[in-house]
Amino acid sequence: MAENVRSFHGPLSERVRDQTVACCQGLSGRLLDVGCGNGLLFDALLPGSTLHGIGVDRSFELLSDAVRRLDGRIGCVRGLIHQLPFRDGSFDIVTCLNTLLNLPSLDAVTGALGEMMRVCRPSGRVIVDIRNARNPYIRARYWWHRRTPSFPTVAYRLDEIAAVLQSGGFTVETADPIGMTGAWMAWGYVIVARRTSPNPSRSLPFPLLRKEREGEGRGEDG
Numbered sequence: 001m002a003e004n005v006r007s008f009h010g011p012l013s014e015r016v017r018d019q020t021v022a023c024c025q026g027l028s029g030r031l032l033d034v035g036c037g038n039g040l041l042f043d044a045l046l047p048g049s050t051l052h053g054i055g056v057d058r059s060f061e062l063l064s065d066a067v068r069r070l071d072g073r074i075g076c077v078r079g080l081i082h083q084l085p086f087r088d089g090s091f092d093i094v095t096c097l098n099t100l101l102n103l104p105s106l107d108a109v110t111g112a113l114g115e116m117m118r119v120c121r122p123s124g125r126v127i128v129d130i131r132n133a134r135n136p137y138i139r140a141r142y143w144w145h146r147r148t149p150s151f152p153t154v155a156y157r158l159d160e161i162a163a164v165l166q167s168g169g170f171t172v173e174t175a176d177p178i179g180m181t182g183a184w185m186a187w188g189y190v191i192v193a194r195r196t197s198p199n200p201s202r203s204l205p206f207p208l209l210r211k212e213r214e215g216e217g218r219g220e221d222g
């Protein structure tokens, strides 16, 4: 675990969490952090906030670390990103940070976003980040990462993620660039989306190949 946790502190990962904390200022209610790892988002988010935090991750070890470090101030649940163990519309805010980059394909991301939209309340927000596939450096670096099975990372374009959210009835409210600004320069984006169509996302097809589900997300930073 030690090596993974060190990678969670990469500069990009830190900026993504900081930007998300800024997006959550003034919000209240129940916040679910999907792929919460050892709970680093909550370190910055909880002080002075009325948000009630719950983290879900597939790693028992990382969840245990989160419970220990945060002294029981959040709820932790073991679960998978494609089968979130919560009822429809259970959360006011659903975040997923530094994690979509570890899923193997846009299909897998589509399935994960479908689950996040399902558990989000009709008036709630989904906040996710992506690494920017339009940035040539990120594209080249992640292409190289994908050649080494132990360190898979995938970058996506903002428009393809916006289209997935749109098909689930959500509209991108803000997309804040991380690092530099400009479509070709941004290292990534923190995307805030809100439901604008009443159609529940579960009625839409979110294809996911079983082999991708089995091989997904090894929990590395990019």
Ligand SMILES: C[S@@+](CC[C@H](N)C(=O)[O-])C[C@H]1O[C@@H](n2cnc3c(N)ncnc32)[C@H](O)[C@@H]1O
Pocket (backbone or CB within 6 Å): 008, 013, 017, 034, 035, 036, 037, 038, 039, 040, 041, 056, 057, 058, 059, 062, 079, 080, 081, 082, 096, 097, 098, 099, 102, 216, 217, 218, 219, 220, 221
């Ligand atoms: C790079 S870490 C990011 C952790 C945290 N969000 C942060 O920013 O510090 C990715 C996390 O996603 C979790 N993860 C990856 N695939 C997952 C899946 N299919 N279901 C649940 N958790 C998953 C990993 O266990 C890991 O904790």
